[in-house]
Amino acid sequence: MTEHLTEHTPAPAEPGPEPMATVTFLHPTPTTVPPMPSEPPTVGPDNRTVVLETARVILDKPTPAPAPVVGRVEKVDLDDFDADAPLVPAWMYSAEGWAAWAGVFYRARRRDFRRWVRRQPTQRGHVRQFGRGVRRTHEWVVGFEGVRVQSAAHTAHVLTREAKLAARHARFTPRILGTKKELAMKATEKATKAAEEAVLLHKKAKKDRNRARNLRAGVAYGPPLTAIGTGYVMAGGLGLAAGLLSTFAGGAFVGRKPYDEEADWTSDWRSLGDGDRMTAPMLDATFRAAKVIGSEETLGVVQMPMLDARGAWTAVLDLPPGVPAKKAIRATDELAAAFGVEEAQVSVAKRGRAGRIELYVSRELPFTQDPVPGPLLALESPANFWGRISIGPDVRGIHQSISVVERSGLIGGEPGAGKSGSGNTILLAAALDPRVILHLADGKGGGDLEPFEPLCEAYEGDADPEAFDKMLDDELRDMKARYALLKKLGRRKVTEELADKYPELRQKLLWVDELMLYTTDDEYGKKITRKLRNLVSRGRAAGIITFCATQKPGSDVVDTSLRDLLSIRWALRCTTPEASDTILGKGAAASGYSAKTIQSEMRGAGLLWAEGTNPTMVRADFYDDNQVTALIERATEWRRAAGTLPKAPLRLIDQLTALADEGDEDAAVFAKVLSCFFVEDIAARQRAVNGGMDREKAEEEITVDWLPGQVILDYLKSQYVPVTAEKLAALIIRTDEEKAKRLWGEKGSRLAGYPLARVEAAATTRFGLTA
Known part of the structure; x- marks a missing residue:
């Protein structure tokens, strides 16, 4: 019999072979349901036939067919669609679909923008592309015609020089030589003609080069300028922006391809001196090239390279383990060569510990700019020489100052290095402190120290070794008196409070310029060296400060026993490292501190070793002659107000008058004799004026x-000083030549008399005075 199974109708269980499986139909197909049978089915004799009783009432309308079986695949013809119907994505039919699409679009654009931003610092960045495009365009415009021009110029210069020499030779060849003169003239004509042709070729080469460059420049720069100008004229600012953008796009297109390693010929030689930035890889490569670190070692960057306010590069670096800082300091010359700058532009200093250095590379040669006014010009009150003294700026522009209390100093350098200007920084600071006693000795015999003479209590300006030797005797006596007073007061050394309380203990500055002249004197050189060494070694605690300046303080000029006692060293420009070592000390140049590296343009700059373990490059504060004069006038006013201005030396007549006031009759006679010369001098001048x-x-x-003796006797009588001719002759002893008679008066009488020089010599010898 036939069975009709519906959806979800299980197969009847029977003891048959296997039950029937449930079937699900995916695509219904319309069918006709057969009518139910009117009689029940008969049962077979084997009792194994299952009779299905149907109790369902089938409606007359048709029922959907069951779904197809799961897993059944039906073929679909993808080309079977209506060609006139539009292809519209499903997401466009709902707001959710639009939102999803908008999110995908936003994320994609954001990723693109981030990718573009990351691309800009690289060689593929649009700015880099535009730069390469401009560079390539410029190189194309410049071309290679310049080589011809340079070659033609060189040839023209050589031939012109030869023509000049030939013309000179022909000019000074005498005509009497005949044939030689004629040959010289022909050689001159030939050389002149060749020179003229070379000059014409040079001019033609320049003209051709300019024509080719102008043509290429029109082709390269004409379209961008036209686009920018036309855009601005047609659409104003918007058109200008469009023109600039199109120009930028064109330049970026030209430079879209970066230089590869083979084509970039600049990557091998460009350095810090060519304008490149200082980076960590550059520092590693530079220190390796200078043999400071090994080929496999790297530097530790403590402070990244950066530009300071002066446009110089500065960085703090840690050297590899086991490499001391002094190795980098000694290699300053090699580092400068690797950086592509002058040695004076590189400064390497120890920073904190043995393996850490501070690197400073200035963009230009330091200390070549015009100096700024010194800080002493801004003083409104007296200076304090017990405190720190301003010296000048270092290569970083930081002002350096030192203390000279209980110190002594040595300044050295070649002629023209700026010793006088450098010394003014210390001398002016001492002069502006009214409490400081100035004793100066000018071994040069020039006028560098002359402006300070009115402020000095002792001054030797004639470059006289004998006079300086006597000055040192006075210094030693004063030092002995100072120590006697300190011993009486129970003090070990002079302090500022003690000096303010006792004027005898005020600070004293002994300044010796051009020490070489004094120490190399055959008669007084060894004495001066011994006394000066005694003063420097013992005078510090007594408040006596000694500074010496000389060109080359070698052992033949300054004994090493004296030179080593001068603790402050200032080495200005020197011609050799050995000369620098005589100032800074043996081994300073080998450690990287040599005044030979100072260029001639760096006037007034020097290595100052005053405080710390290493010398520092410093440029002394500069004061011109007018500023020095103004500061000395200010110092004079402050010293006059403080009562420490040295009194001017008394004239001989005033010294004699003072002795006469004390009761010395012979001194009174000498004073009146000098007064007689003074009166007659005025009278003689008046007679000359009356004569026209x-x-x-x-x-x-x-x-x-x-x-005449009679004129002097008459004057003494009028001044109530009765003196006979015999007594006057006994006081003023003359030579036979001085006793000779001379013409005197309008009548021309021949009379015996007394020379003024003999009177002054007799007075100074008799009473121990100074004229």
Whole structure:
């Protein structure tokens, strides 16, 4: 019999072979349901036939067919669609679909923007591309015609010089030689013609080069300028922006391809001196090239390279383990060569510990700019020489100062290095402190120290070794008196409070310029060296500060026993490392501190070794002559107000008058004799003026240096000083030549008299005075 199974109708269980499986239809197909049988089916004799009783009522309408069996695959023809119907994505039919699409689009654009931002610092960045495009365009415009121009110029210069020499030779060849003169003239004509042709070729090469460059420049720069100008004229600012953007796009397109390693010929030689930035890889490569670190070693960057306010590069670096800082300091010359700069532009200093250095590379040669006004010009009150003294800026522009209390110093350098200007920084600081006693000795005999003379209590400006030897005797006596007072007070050394309380213990500055002249003198050189060494070694605690300046303080100029006692060393420009070592000490140049590296343009700069373990490159504060004069005038006012301005030396007549006031009759006679010369000098000038001579000229030219004895006796009598001719002759002993008679007066009488020089010599010898 036939069975009709519906959806979800299980097969009847019977003891047959296997039950029937349930079938699910995916695609219904319309069918006709057969009518139910009117009678029940008969049962077979084997009792194994299953009779299905149907209790379902089948409606007359058709029923959907069951779904197809799961796993059944039906073939679909993808080309079977309506060609006129639009292809519309499903996501466009709902707001959720639009939102999803918008999110995908936003994330994609954001990733693109981030990718673009990361690309810009690389060689593929648009700015880099535009830069390469501009560079390539410029190189194309410049071309290679310049080589021809340079070659033609060189040839023209050589031939022109030869023509000049030939013309000179022909000019000074005498005509008497005949044939040689003619040959010289022909050679001159030939050389001149060749030179003229070379000059014409040079001009033609320049003209061709300019024509080719102008043509290429029009082709390269014409379209961008036209686009920018037309855009601005047609659409204003918007058109200008469009023109600039199109120009930028064009340049970026030209430079879209970066230089590869083979084509970039600049990568091998460009360095810090060519304008490159200082980076960590550059530092590693530089220190390896200078043999400071090994080929496999790297530097530890403590402070990344950066530009300071002066446009110089600075960095703090840690050297590899086992490499001391002094190795980098000694290799300053090699580092400068690797950086592509001058040695004076590189400064390497120890920073904190043995393996850490501070690197400073200035963009330009330091200390070549015009100096700024020194800080002493801004003082409104007296300076304090007990405190720190301003010296000048270092290569970083940081102002350096030192303390000279209980110190002594040595300044050295070649002629023209700036010793006088450097010394002014210390001398002016001492002069502006009214409490400081100035004793100066000018071994040069020039005028460098002359402006300070009115402020000095002792001054030797004639470069006289004998006078300086006597000055040192006075210094040693003063040092002994200072120590006696300190011993009486129970003190070990002079302090500022003690010096303010006792004027005898005020600070004293002994400045010796051009020490070489004094120490190399045959008669007084060894004495001066011994006394100066005694003063430097013992005078510090007594408040005596000694500074010496000389060109090359070698052992033949300054004994090493004296030179080693001078603790402050200032080495200005020197010609050799050995000369620098004589100032800074043996081994300083080998350690990387040599004044030979100072260029001639760096006037006033030097290595100052005053405090710390290493010298520092410093440029002394500069004061011109007008500023020095103004500061000395200010110092004079402050010293006058403080009562420490040295008194001017008394004239001989005033010294004699002072002795006469004390009761010395012979001193009174000498004083009146000198007064007689003074009166006659005025009278002689007045007679000259009455005779028609100009008064200024009379004061310059008319002097009375000899007087008759009778004139002197008459004057003494009028001044109530009765002296006989015999007594006057006994006081003023003359030579036979000085006793000779001379013409005197309008009548021309021949009289015996006394020279002024003999009177002054007799007075100074008799009473121990100074004229």
